[in-house]
Amino acid sequence: MPLPLPWPFEREFMQLALLAGVLVGLSAPLIGTFVVQRRMSLLGDGIGHLAFTGVAVGLLLEVWPVWSALLVAVAGALGIERLRAQGRASGDLALALFFYGGIAGGVVISGKAGALDANLFAYLFGSILTVTRGELLAVAVLSGAVIAAVAIGGRLLFAVVVDEEWARVAGLPVGVLNGVLAVLTATAVVAAMRVVGILLIAALMVLPVASAQVLARSQRGTLWWASGIGVGSAVVGLVAARQWDLAPGGTIVLVALVVFLVVSQLDARRRLGVVARAVRAVRRGPVDAPDPVLAGTIHADHRHTHEPDPHAHEVHR
Amino acid sequence: MAILSVEGVTFAYQTEPVVEAVDLRLDPGEFVALVGPNGSGKSTLVRLVLGLLRPQRGVVRLFGQDPADLDDRARLGYVPQRPALAAGLTATVEDIVTAGQLARRGWWRRADREAVDRALEAVGLSDLRRERVASLSGGQQQRTFIARALAGEPELLVLDEPIAGVDAEAQRRFRESLVHLVERGAAVLLVSHELGAVAEALDRVVVLKRSVRFDGPPSELAAAGVSLGVHAEDLPLWLEGIR
Ligand SMILES: Nc1ncnc2c1ncn2[C@@H]1O[C@H](COP(=O)(O)OP(=O)(O)OP(=O)(O)O)[C@@H](O)[C@H]1O
Ligand SMILES: [Mg+2]
Secondary structure: OOOOOOOOOOHHHHHHHHHHHHHHHHHHHHHHHHHHHHHOOOHHHHHHHHHHHHHHHHHHHHOOHHHHHHHHHHHHHHHHHHHHHHHHOOOOHHHHHHHHHHHHHHHHHHHHHOOHHHHHHHHHHHOOOHHHHHHHHHHHHHHHHHHHHHHHHHHHHHHHHHHHHHHOOOOOOHHHHHHHHHHHHHHHHHHHHHHHHHHHHHHHHHHHHHHHHHHHOOOOHHHHHHHHHHHHHHHHHHHHHHHHOOOOOHHHHHHHHHHHHHHHHHHHHHHHHHHHHHHHHHHHHOOOOOHHHHHHHHHHHHHHHOOOOOOOOOOOO | OOOHHHHHHHHOOOOOOEEEEEEEEEOOOOEEEEEOOOOOOHHHHHHHHHHOOOOEEEEEEEEOEEEEEEEEEEEHHEOOOOOOOOOOOOOOOHHHHHOOOOOHHHOOOOOOOHHHHHHHHHOOOOHHHHOOOHOOOHHHHHHHHHHHHHHHHEEEEEOOOOOOOOHHHHHHHHHHHHHHHHHOOOEEEEOOOOOOOOHOOOOOOEEEEEEEEEEEEEHHHHHOOOOOOOOOOOOHHHHHHHH
16 A cells, blocks of 8 residues: 655655665765775775675575675675775775676676576666565665664764774774674665666765765764765655656766766855955955855855865765 | 883884884873984884784783783873875864764763863864864864874873974973873873973983983983973984984
8 A cells, every 4th residue: 555645656666666765865875974984985886796796696596686695795895894904905906806706706697597687687777666565674674774883883983984093092893893884885785786776886875975075074964964965866866767767776876966066066166256256355455245145155164265175076986 | 000011022014123122111190202213113112002013022011901902992092193084084173082082981972072172172173173174284183183182081192293293382282281181190102303392391201213222301311412492403413323
């Protein structure tokens, strides 16, 4: 029985999609914030590729691909974390081996399973409109775990991501926390798999965070903005997909991308505005009456106006 | 009981020892400076003291325990040398300083706002508390990390070149906060090339160049013709001369 919601969410499949989208829109950017801060934005991609192998294994063994993907993704994430801890993941080759291995393994195994078909595409490109109640439950459990973990242990993860050596001296369980971060990333990837697809998971982990880093100043603000933008992109993407009959996974990511482009544009305009004002001030002597819009932004966030952050536009990879 | 004792400690990253047969002791309420030319092993000794490295020979004791399995880490405060800050880090000064309370309060309890306020006040960052750390100057970032260590209200504070690039006014505040800590019975081990700001407050100076070359009050160093404060060149020149 569908709930009595207005268009476009009047049908049950749209309601299931909405819930899945909101959950993933929340959880992926939340954990993505820590991944980006650790400058491991590639991690989402890497784990996504491994999840592909996991899906293929599930199709071959005829178990639910969500579980096999979770298993392979978690194992892979812990493997990547080991490499990173040994200082080898930044010498990209080791990380790349996981990527290539994940895709190649996935292709070979799904070929063996005779499953190089639409069923597999649902995981590669996402298929949120066909999410079943059972799958929604899995998405809810996985996303819920990520959200709860960040809510409870976010301060610890933050301390470790900022300065690992200091965290070690402070007696924080750095190894365990790094492992937890890796497992949570894998969990968020698997949750997002049916929503935006393996190929676009990393985008949902990184794009809202990149926007949030322009808009927010504090750690807490970043988490709120990132998850807000994630949820907003999921909802808007779903509506647009329904309205114009678009592929929902790609649409959701395109919305997040547009948000980022707009946000970074605003940021650039704000700076240009300040430059223009400074030039005018120099030319005319006394500063003329402040532009009300600009004045608002200056008070809201004078850091940007006086000291532009050279990294605000970096897309973290 | 000594807060810190280092006995006959030797450590090599590869084959050549970087730190050799070092003895060092800090008692409660002692303010000790560790000096030495670049590459003389200061940071390495600090890492040995903190339990980040293990000595190949000799023993390190923190509060009578092996530093690697010290159970109450909140007793230990640390300011790393030039901490690498993730470029895109969106965090305020307050976020970083509040993290300094994790060891003492645990992650399940709210941070002690007053301790955070005091720490910010001590380094003169109260006005910038809601600014992004990544947008601050190098010296202001350094002060943020000093405040993070102060926020934990440690019994032993180890600082690895915390005042490189910190201006005179901030150095004065910095000295005051260290003196305040020492008066409450904590011990401070300060690695620095610039001792002018703290010279008067120091109990001892330890000169390290692989091994300990001098360990005594600043007045004895002065007797050897080396002043810490007045002639900024004295100490570096003298250090150069040590073989
Ligand atoms: N991780 C490392 N691996 C190998 N060698 C190292 C490592 N860290 C330091 N060293 C070497 O050990 C020696 C002592 O280094 P250390 O960092 O302890 O010196 P320092 O006294 O702190 O110097 P500075 O004044 O420049 O901070 C140097 O020769 C350095 O090259
Ligand atoms: Mg050093």
